[in-house]
Amino acid sequence: MTLITICGHHYTLSYSDQVEDMHKIGISNLRRGTIFLRRQMPTDLEHSTLLHEVIHQIVDLHSINLPNDETTIDVIALALFQFIQANPEIVSYILSARTLEALIA
Numbered sequence: 001m002t003l004i005t006i007c008g009h010h011y012t013l014s015y016s017d018q019v020e021d022m023h024k025i026g027i028s029n030l031r032r033g034t035i036f037l038r039r040q041m042p043t044d045l046e047h048s049t050l051l052h053e054v055i056h057q058i059v060d061l062h063s064i065n066l067p068n069d070e071t072t073i074d075v076i077a078l079a080l081f082q083f084i085q086a087n088p089e090i091v092s093y094i095l096s097a098r099t100l101e102a103l104i105a
């Protein structure tokens with residue numbers, strides 16, 4: 001188990017056998033502050049599933065007027081996942097708090 005923060009709310013992140021029982025690959029719950037992932041998924045699927053659950057929580061936390069259905073959340077999660085994978089130098093730049101000027105110098 002580890003702790004993550006989404007928009008200032010703290011969640012525990014862990015594997016759960018319960019996820020497998022429910023034939024899902026991830027479950028998140030705002031009130032309980034939990035995100036569970038299915039065990040033994042391919043790493044890429046595990047990461048994109050985590051992003052999927054994070055986006056569910058962002059939509060719920062902000063009551064965004066966005067369809068909070070699985071297809072919409074999947075499209076956003078997969079697009080963000082692919083952006084992160086395709087642009088590691090940009091992710092590093094964001095995490096470093098450097099300016100764009102430093103990146104392109």
Ligand SMILES: [Zn+2]
Binds near residue numbers: 052
């Ligand atoms: Zn979902």
